[in-house]
Amino acid sequence: MKLVVIGCGFAGIEVVEGVRKGMKDAEITMIDPRARMQNQSLFPEIISEKVTPDEITGDLSSFARKHDAKFINEAALSVDFKSKVVKTEREEVPYDFLAITVGAVQSYFGIPGAEEHSYSINTLEGALEAKEALERLVSSGKDRIAVVGAGLTGVELVGELVDKYGGKLKITLIEALSKVLPAFSEANPKVCTYIERVLREKRVDIMLNAAVERVEDDKIYFKGGEPLDYDMLFWTAGIRPAPLLETLDVPKERGWIKVDENLRVEGMNDVFAGGDCVFTMIDGRCSGKNAEEAERQGRMIAENIVRSEKGKPLAKYRPKNTLERPRAFISYGGGKAIATSGRFMIKGRIAYMLKKYVDLRFMKRFE
Ligand SMILES: Cc1cc2nc3c(=O)[nH]c(=O)nc-3n(C[C@H](O)[C@H](O)[C@H](O)COP(=O)(O)OP(=O)(O)OC[C@H]3O[C@@H](n4cnc5c(N)ncnc54)[C@H](O)[C@@H]3O)c2cc1C
Structure with missing residues (x-):
């Protein structure tokens, strides 16, 4: 059996590990730029x-070697679902089963100037570039930092900026909706009010109901209200599907791949998809996009590929981190975090230690 995994992040890695565990003789090819x-x-x-x-x-x-897989260090450019072939610039890779786990990229919602004038920390390269620019900024004596998006990434980033640069920076956190961490406001509004209070105590200015309309190289304009002057802008608002998805002729919901309850792409028996790049609605529960959900989906894809190959009935996926009941660790600086799942919440150092343990546990497999 030939398995091709496009995208080797949280979900893709789990697919490779799971299939190798269940099928010693599978020919596995991993593709990632x-x-x-x-x-x-x-x-x-x-x-x-x-x-x-x-x-x-x-x-x-080395992960591929450990799992007796082939690794193609290139982007997949297209998939021919009829002849069952994945194309990269240099290779054409046939498959019996395909797993699409290509994740998401930063979205700027088409806001003029947003991408051009901001830094994104959604990739390692972006985070390192932003870090260098920040160092230059601080040594030049400039201090006005704007962070657009008060979701998990925006909040965590602000916590780290305060930890590293303390009173050297004037930080403004900007959110289009009416709450900090809006994704948690229905399930557990205490998460939002607690984080808002903590950040205000750290002297972070918070602008709510502030929808960005356009960005210039030193000013942010809003739909209503006065513009804000800044020296450096971080963009942490929103994600969109990885560009490969635009080339794939598969059922989609707002650009995300639609999968069935077994995590097969809707209407296909041999193509699975999981992680950030999918829209998963099962029994009225919609998966949220985070690492835990991506890992769980990757494991289920592996299990169902092995079951398909052995002619067994497929297992049904049960979303755990859902839009209705979000689960997350959210750090807010000072070695502290919130751990929340639905209405449950613990906060402080223990939650941060748990977060670090969970974050780094995944990396053990690369040692
Ligand atoms: C800044 C930031 C902070 C976050 N913090 C948290 C957190 O604290 N907790 C949490 O649970 N989640 C967090 N998340 C979300 C979490 O990282 C994602 O939900 C998770 O990475 C999704 O896993 P994935 O496997 O779907 O995608 P990814 O891990 O993004 O992996 C996708 C892979 O696909 C590859 N790829 C893309 N296009 C192609 C192509 N054409 N061909 C081949 N390969 C391709 C990419 O190179 C990448 O390696 C955070 C995300 C960001 C950006």
């Missing part, structure tokens, strides 16, 4: 230098 898997959960700590790039990335070639 990155030479190292990136653990994005820890990118905010690149800014405060609490982690190094080596600690939070893992070498995909």
